[in-house]
Each structure stands twice: as C-alpha cells, then as structure tokens.
Amino acid sequence: MTPQQIRAAFLEELVKVAPDIDPDTVSDDDHIQDDLELDSMDVLNLVTALHTRFGIDIPESEYTQIATPALATAYLSKAA
C-alpha cells in the first residue's frame, strides 16, 4: 500500500468510529484526542479496527504513534 492509501484507510476507520468527522477536513497534524475529541473508548475502537484491517496489533505504549494522520501513516507504513 502507498502512504496515500494507508492514510485513506486510517481516515476511513477513524470516521467509522466518529461518523460526524468529515474526512476532507482532517489535516495531517490533527490530534485524534485533542483536536478530533476521541475519548479513550473511541481510541480503543480505532486501534481494534486497525488491528482487524491491517493485522497490526498496536500495543498501548505505542498509541501515541497513531495520534495524528501523519504519525499513523508513518507508523502503519513501517509496520505493514
């Protein structure tokens, strides 16, 4: 997958967790908790969805590495 495809897939899963988010308005550096207001349950649901989609089991200690679309794209590209 290209980084663009990974970013799109990440946003797709993000929007499933928080359907009110318009993916076109999310910038690369938006923080999923501080800017997009996901709570801990939302983050866990997102991590679960990414595990299902990419087969990547993100440990709790690395949640910070998927905190923005830019970080997540880099992290998932490396892990995929």
Place this chain on the structure above:
Amino acid sequence: MEAGTLVEWLIEPGDTVKRGDVIAVVETQKGAIEIEIFQTGTVHHLEAELGQKLPVGAPLAMILDEGEKAPAAPKPAPVVVEPKAAPAPPSEEAAAPPPVPPAAPPRPATPALPSGGLAASPAARHRAAEHGIDLTTVKGSGPGGVIQLGDVERIVGTTSEVAAAKPSSPMAEMRKAIAAAMSRANRDIPHLYVSQTIDLKPATEWLEKANRDREPANRLLIGALFVRAGAFAAAKVPVVNGQYHDDGFQPSKTVNAGMAVALRGGGLVAPAIMDTETLTLDETMAAMRDLVTRARAGRLRGSEMSMGTITISALGETGAEAMTGVIFPPQVALVGIGAPKRRPWVVGDAVVPRQTVTVTLSLDHRVGDGRQAARFLTEFENLMQTPEAL
C-alpha cells in the same frame, strides 16, 4: 423523559412475547429508545398508533397471560412507554424494590460498530428500508451525526405526523431533556459532596500488564475498573444505590451502574449496565463498549435509560482534575471522576510522584449523610488498590 413518539411496532396481535423482548421503538428527546416488555404472554391488541405522542405510563398494548381470556372492555395493559414511572405489574407487591430489570440480553463480547459505520436510529432504518432509501445518502442531524427519523422523512418528502411532531432539532431537544432532568435534580435534591484523591498506581500497573498480552478487541480501560469499584462500593453502602420516588427512597438489591456517555457533537446520556455487580471485569468492559456504541447509534433500551441505581461519570484521560456532578434523578448518588493527574504523593516518609485521581460522590442528603458518603469513597479507594480483585 416525559413523552415519546411511537415510531415502530415490532409485534402484532397474536404474537407471543416474553419478558425482556423489545416490542416497540419510541423517539424521545434523548434519541430513539427500544421499549421492552415486562411480562410473558400473547399480544391481544395494540392500543397506541404509529406517530402518536405518548406520555410516560401510557398503555401501548394489551398482553394476555397464558390461558387468559380477553375482557369485554379493554383495560390498561402494563406495557407502557417507560417502565420506570409505570405502576408495577400486578404480580409484584407495591412495596417491592425498584423494578426488577428484565433478563439482560446476551452481550456480544466485542460489540460490532454500526454496520458500514452508519449510525442511524431504528426508526430511521425502518423508514429508509420501506422507501428503498440508501442510508449512506442521508445526512444525519442527530448527536454525532446519527441519522434520525426526521432526516429520512425529509428525503421521503412526506410530512408525516411523526416529523411534524418534532418542534426543533434533535440536539436542541436533547439539551431540553438534560435541562429538565438537571433542573429537577437541583430543585428537588439537596446534594452533599465528599471527595477523595486516590493513588492510581496499583490500577495502572495492573492494567498495563493485563493489556500487554491482549489483542485490542479484548483490552480493558481504566473506566471499567472505576465502574466495578463503584458497583462493589455501592453494594456495600446501600444508601447510595437505588431510586427516590414519591414514596421515598427505595434501595436496590442489584447495582445497575449508569455510565455517563458524552455524545460526539454534544449531549449526554447515562444508560445503565444491569446487575453490574454480577458481571466479571471483562463482561463489564464488553457491556461498556456495547453501551457506548449503541448510545452513539441511537439504539438504547428503555430499561437502560430508566433503571439505573447510581451513575458513574468520568471526565476521561485529560482535562479537569475533579468533577462535582449533579445527581441523575430518580437516582440518589453520582460518582464524579476527574482526569488522572501526576502528583506528589506521600509513601512512608517520602514524597514520590504518583498517578492520582480525585473521586467525588454527590449524594442525596434526604437519603444519607456525609459519613455514609465518605464510607463509599473509602470502599472505592480500597477496591482500586487491589485491581486484580475487580
């Protein structure tokens, strides 16, 4: 909730129903609510009509017991808009504790997100299916973008009675519902508050270890430990657990822990996890995930909205350090949990940095006193020091 609009029947005359079945859907200020039945029998006839606005306690249908013959003149049946405010079914004694929750439906270990990521109320789904409307083309106006009946109605192009009954936006209606409940609480309930800051180290360390070997789908959140500690402490201090009605306080034998769920885009609901004290930690976590998912998709049950016996409200991982909450009537206590903070903490003769959390209990002073409230917090603190026992 004072009234609801009947938007969907899931039964028809002749059907057999059993306690706990979902038989209808009403749209309320707090979104669509699934109405369960509290007896077993056969549906004789439906009394309420689709689109009808019904006050709490209005009869919906007549259910006959096994072998019972229909009376000549219909009498009000105990199937009502909301179980809480309804008279108890005739088989129960007047002095019985708060309504016994229906048998809890099996909870999926990992609740599925709304299909295709779409959040829509049952009524909206039903109406969309009727008219062959693809829900992905509908823009939701409910909390968090949930598609509600009115959104589908607008596309159908009909101004049905149901749509016409909606005076303003769903969000405005939810604010009104919150305003009504909280005003009532501040008017009727003399609140007292006690707070305690507790050490979170045992809980966070235990959780970190427990989650290390778990797949994301099975991981636990500290919120689940808070709910368990709250439920066990409530079971030990009965004065915080129950409901206050016209005839005074009725303690509950079970703990139905309400969980405040903030809806994205604003609004708040506090559905209850039935019989929390009988669940395991994993079951509690699964129930919480399920409730949050359904709260956001507008698929909560009437019993979950009305049978809570105590509410636990946590601010989350970041933000303010303490919350002094307003009790959710007819309950008598609310546990407000601030965001965990790293603070200097005295251990023996040394000051060490520790993750701490401040827990505040709001208690109805008509029911209990500061001493009992403090005892609840002591129990809560002790339980959080041995998370493996939760």
